[in-house]
Amino acid sequence: MDTITYLKNFVKDRNVASITPTSSFGVKRVCSKIDFERQNVIIEYGPGTGVFTRYLLKNMDDASRLILIERNKNFGSILKKKIHDPRVVIVNDSAENVLDTLRACRESQADYILSGIPFILLNDELKNLILYNTHRALKKGGKFLVYQTCFQTDNHLKVHLDRYFPIVRSKYELRNIPPLRVYEAIK
Template sequence: MSASLEEARTNRRFARKGSGNPLWHFLRGFIKHPVMVGSIIPSSRATIDKMLAPVDWANCKLFVEYGPGVGTFTEHVLRRMAPDATLIAIDTNPDFIRYLRGKFTDNRLFPVTGSAADVRQIIADCGFEHADYVLSGLPFSTLPAGIGPKIAEETHKALRPGGAFLVYQFKAKVRDFMAPHFERIDKGFEWANVPPCHLFWGWKD
């Protein structure tokens, strides 16, 4: 297959409806829910590539994303996932969920309005027992008291053995929430982001 034909098919697969300017939606979400949106600027491509690099896509059937916003990471996850895999995107902001439903035509994506603290119930409602990977850009340092530790605990329970919790943050506070549940936590840092961010990969034994 020629490169141009493959590119055309890929573009059709990720065809977007008229959902408006993503930066405007991102800014509006930040204004309405500043505690739940970590930044008014979407993550850089360098951050996305580094964050997703450890994922074993061939053995990923369920990928969960917390706080997808306007789908900056979502699109790249979909491009990497197998044809029979599923991506559940969870956000407390219904505006973002409506935006994602209009932006992507990929039937592997299930945008859900809800809390990451309820991840086990959400994936069960979608017909799954465990997730292979969970990605989060939620600003753990500004979440209401008790929510960060609860999300870390519930995420660990939701993952299959060998799965991982992938977290990108502007502050390293989230590691304190992950440490009681994940014995192995790999760390990274990405300068090519605005602002630069901490990267964490918590692996479930």
């Protein structure tokens, strides 16, 4: 079901990054950088049908908060139908408006921000605005966890991340279709 939904949205919306949801291996690789023992404010850019969302809710503390920023209205309505958890806020907006979203949710900063949005498809101005506002939205020591298809070279994202974050690490997750490159950018 999720693959068909992704495929339909991929055809209609150029901002959808993949024709399939991220594999459980990819989800675990990205989320392995999160300390679930703490109370966190976590933001997810482009949650799609909620593959990461379900994993986050299963593992995060009861006092934690999850803010989902989904630009695609179809995915947003799917999330609203599927997710009924008091820790979750679903916002139909774009990632560059993360600071406004935090204010609207009465949060000052986030501990973690996850993103699968296709940075390769964004122009440099929008890409840099998202990264600038993401950096500002994170607490000191906070992490921006980004997963992208492995076909992207360093010039597509790492160079941009290095401008805003003092520490940027990357690894591959080959057990995903297509394989992923996972970035951990620490403020």
